[in-house]
Amino acid sequence: MADPAPPVLTVGGLAKSYGGRPAVDGVSFSVARDEIVGLLGPNGAGKTTIISMVLGLLEPDAGRVTIDGIDLARRRPAALSRANFAAVYAPLPGNLTVRQNLRFFAGVYGLSRAAVRVDTLLEQFELEALADRRCGLLSSGEQARVGLAKAMLNTPALLLLDEPTASLDPAAAQALRARIVGLTRGQGRGALWTSHNMAEVEAVCDRVLLLWKGRILLQGEPRALVRAQGETSLEALFLRLAGDQATETA
Amino acid sequence: MNARRVLALLRRQFDLMRSSPARVLPLFAWVAVDMVLWGFIARYVESIARATHPVLPGLLGAVLLWDFFARVMQGVTTTFFEDVWSRNFLNLFGSPLSLTEYAAGLVAASIATSSIGLLVMLVLATALFGLSFAAVGVLMVPFLLLLFGFGVALGLAGCALVLRYGPAAEWLIWPIPALLSPFVGVFYPLSTLPAWMQAVGWCLPPSHVFEGLRTLLAGGTFAAGELAVALVLTGLHLLLAGWLLRRVFNYARRTGLLARYSAESVS
Numbered sequence: 001m002a003d004p005a006p007p008v009l010t011v012g013g014l015a016k017s018y019g020g021r022p023a024v025d026g027v028s029f030s031v032a033r034d035e036i037v038g039l040l041g042p043n044g045a046g047k048t049t050i051i052s053m054v055l056g057l058l059e060p061d062a063g064r065v066t067i068d069g070i071d072l073a074r075r076r077p078a079a080l081s082r083a084n085f086a087a088v089y090a091p092l093p094g095n096l097t098v099r100q101n102l103r104f105f106a107g108v109y110g111l112s113r114a115a116v117r118v119d120t121l122l123e124q125f126e127l128e129a130l131a132d133r134r135c136g137l138l139s140s141g142e143q144a145r146v147g148l149a150k151a152m153l154n155t156p157a158l159l160l161l162d163e164p165t166a167s168l169d170p171a172a173a174q175a176l177r178a179r180i181v182g183l184t185r186g187q188g189r190g191a192l193w194t195s196h197n198m199a200e201v202e203a204v205c206d207r208v209l210l211l212w213k214g215r216i217l218l219q220g221e222p223r224a225l226v227r228a229q230g231e232t233s234l235e236a237l238f239l240r241l242a243g244d245q246a247t248e249t250a
Numbered sequence: 251m252n253a254r255r256v257l258a259l260l261r262r263q264f265d266l267m268r269s270s271p272a273r274v275l276p277l278f279a280w281v282a283v284d285m286v287l288w289g290f291i292a293r294y295v296e297s298i299a300r301a302t303h304p305v306l307p308g309l310l311g312a313v314l315l316w317d318f319f320a321r322v323m324q325g326v327t328t329t330f331f332e333d334v335w336s337r338n339f340l341n342l343f344g345s346p347l348s349l350t351e352y353a354a355g356l357v358a359a360s361i362a363t364s365s366i367g368l369l370v371m372l373v374l375a376t377a378l379f380g381l382s383f384a385a386v387g388v389l390m391v392p393f394l395l396l397l398f399g400f401g402v403a404l405g406l407a408g409c410a411l412v413l414r415y416g417p418a419a420e421w422l423i424w425p426i427p428a429l430l431s432p433f434v435g436v437f438y439p440l441s442t443l444p445a446w447m448q449a450v451g452w453c454l455p456p457s458h459v460f461e462g463l464r465t466l467l468a469g470g471t472f473a474a475g476e477l478a479v480a481l482v483l484t485g486l487h488l489l490l491a492g493w494l495l496r497r498v499f500n501y502a503r504r505t506g507l508l509a510r511y512s513a514e515s516v517s
Contacts, residue, residue, distance in 0.1 A: 018506065052509040055344035059503045077252075077346035085344055093336035100265045107258020108345050114254075134269075150341075 006069040007032050008082075008158040008190035009054065014063035016049055016214075023049045025214040026063070031158065031190040036181070038201040038222070039194040040234075041211030042242055047194040049214075051087070051162050054192070056080055068157040081109060084154055086147040087162035094136020098127055098146050101135055102153065109154040117153060125149040125179075141172035148176065152183065159184065159191040165200065173197075177204055198235035202226075208234070210241065217241060251354065255347050259355025260362060263329055277363050278370040281317045285374040288313040293379070308467050309437065310381055312460060314371045316436045319397040319456060320427040321367040325360025326405025327412075327423050334417050339511050349499050353492070356409070357402055364398070389472055393459050396480045400455045403487035410491070410498040413511075435460050455483040 007030035016024045024046040031037045039047045052058035054065050056076050065072040068082040092101040102121060106114035122128050125145050130138060135146060144164060151159060161180065165173035181204060184191045195201050201208055202222045210218040218225060218241070222234050231237040267273045292309040299305070333339060342352065375381040408423040415422075433447055434440075434456040440448050451457040458480035462473035502508035 016506075048509075049506075052506070055340075057340060057344050057503065057509040058506050059500075077348060080344070081346040087340065090337075090340040090344075092341065093332070093338050095270070095336060096262070096265055097269075100262070104258050104262045104265070105341065105345070107254050107261065108342065108347050110252045110254045110346060112254070 005033055005188075006066075008068050009192060010064075010066045011050070011054065012064045014050065014053060014065065015061045016046075016053060016058065017061060022214045024053070024060075027211075027214070027216055028063075029209055029216065029219070031192055033157075033188045033190055034185050035207065036184055036191045036193055036205045038205035038208040039192060039211065040198070040201060040208055040238065044213075045211040046214040047211060048162060050211075051085070051160050051192070051194065054160060055083070055085060081154060082156055083158040083160060084109075084151040084156040085160035085162065086144070086151040086164050087160075088144075088164065088166040089162070090147075091143055092135045092146060092150060094134060097132050097134050098122070098138070099131040101146065102150060105150050106153050111154060121149040121152060124152075140167040141169070141176075144168055144172070144176055145179075148179065148183075157189055159189060161191055161193045163195055164193070165195070165197065173200070180204070198233065198238055202234040210238070212241070251348075251351055252346075255351045256354045256358055259329065259352070260358045263332070263359040263362070266332060277321075277366045281321065281367045281371050282374055284313050284317050285310065285371050286378065289375070289379045289381075306379060307381055308464060310375055310379065311463060311467060312436050314368075314375065315393060315397055315459065315463065316427070316431065316456075317371060318364060318368050318394060319401045321364040322360050322398050322401025323405040323408065323427060324424075325363040326356045326402055327408045327420075328363075329356045329359040330405075330409040330412065331420060334412060334420070334511075337511070339508055343508060349496060353406060353495065356405065360402065360405065361398075364401070368394075389466060392477055393463055396455055396459050396477065396484050399484040399488055403484065403491040406488075406491040406495045410495040413495075413502055413507075414498045416511075430454065430456070433457070439464065453483065455480040455487065458483070 009031040011030065012028045014024055014027045015022065027046070027050060029037070039050065041047050049058065053060045054067070054072070056072055056079075065079075067079040070079040070082060072079040092105070096104065099118060099122065102118040103114055106117055111117055122131050125148065127145060127149060130142060130146075135143060138146065144167070148164070159180070164180065165176055168176060177200060180191065183189065193201070193205060205222060207220065208222050208225065209216050218229075220228070226232070226234055226237055229237050229240075231240065289306070289310055292306040296305045333342060404426060408426065411422060412419045433443070433451045434454050435443070435451060436456070440451050440457055440461060443451060458476040462476035462480070465471055465473040465476070499508070502511070
């Protein structure tokens with residue numbers, strides 16, 4: 001029998017501390033193909049630190065990251081060529097047009113036939129009319145779409161989405177969510193999604209990891225987790241846990 | 251090393267310049283002003299001093315080489331600053347792009363931009379002052395290459411400083427050529443300087459380049475010894491700059507500086 005496909009992301013014993021204060025403390029999890037995993041937690045819980053370590057922007061103190069079966073520490077370019085990301089705090093350079101940005105990052109990801117790929121993405125993300133406009137002049141919703149198009153340039157096995165809908169109005173956020181789900185499920189791709197919007201996570205994610213002070217406090221399928229904890233929604237669960245943890249800390 | 255990644259950085263610079271006259275003008279405007287200004291100063295000095303040797307070729311040749319060096323350094327740092335100004339490090343270094351490929355892209359962009367400045371200076375020197383470097387022609391090439399190497403080294407070291415200390419440190423980078431110029435004897439022999447300044451000057455490749463250039467223009471002798479010393483020093487400075495950039499980059503990855511790099515987050 002053939003081996004099952006490896007997870008698109010495996011994180012084992014990941015740890016990072018700043019000045020002795022742990023930001024991420026021995027976190028382990030994986031993301032399978034066709035799976036969207038939500039990374040939840042209050043500000044400072046370690047979500048963005050984990051994403052930064054998975055992207056190789058931050059060196060972990062301990063632990064291992066493999067992307068599509070490739071060890072990030074040993075084969076960084078090969079591992080990162082199988083991943084891509086979109087984050088609200090990492091917009092594409094505003095002084096380049098949409099087309100120029102996509103062409104630039106197609107080169108950065110080492111794509112051959114970059115022009116064809118860029119044209120395909122412009123069409124797929126309905127960006128043709130904006131292709132020659134500077135990214136800095138686009139609305140938040142348009143910028144988010146361009147960011148997602150950039151994240152799809154190298155047809156990644158792993159999509160990292162750090163608060164992708166944070167600056168969008170409800171309609172634009174809904175459209176972007178639907179687009180991301182369509183790009184992930186049934187496409188052999190996995191996604192790690194961070195958000196403060198609990199309803200969004202509940203609606204979109206197959207599994208959630210609830211982080212608190214750099215550790216995974218709870219994990220599971222969102223609705224099952226809510227039921228098991230005797231709550232009515234993920235948001236109610238989050239608020240209760242946050243309250244419990246704050247009391248314990250005090 | 252993936253050539254596509256290096257070329258992407260070069261093409262990005264081209265795209266930025268195509269849509270921005272403010273980026274194109276500095277490529278040749280200041281070097282043109284320098285050539286015109288120093289050309290007329292040299293002509294005036296020649297007219298009043300009745301010098302035994304013509305002043306114009308030496309002075310204008312020195313200005314040309316020094317401006318070329320400054321353009322090379324700025325070509326590297328300006329390309330880097332584009333990513334600082336647009337807060338693009340997350341997008342760049344969260345990709346398969348390696349630091350070596352990135353540095354190669356900065357150098358490639360610098361080759362393109364400094365060549366434009368050099369061409370403008372050569373045309374102006376010939377058109378306005380009837381000066382032709384064709385006479386020394388090929389012999390000038392090693393001097394230019396050595397200055398190019400040193401310009402790259404200082405540019406990479408400047409990038410390391412800005413990465414470490416934040417965008418505000420760019421104001422430490424711009425004046426570096428002006429700060430170095432008294433030590434390297436651009437316009438006068440190093441023997442003119444006090445001993446301590448000479449000691450500093452001899453450690454810098456441009457000193458040997460300009461001493462060699464003066465020898466060449468005065469007597470037509472090719473100063474191979476000076477060039478050999480300059481070659482070794484340039485190699486050392488390049489290695490040192492590469493090491494510094496790598497060290498700062500690793501520090502930035504280790505401490506989280508790279509992940510949160512912005513004007514507000516770095517002091």
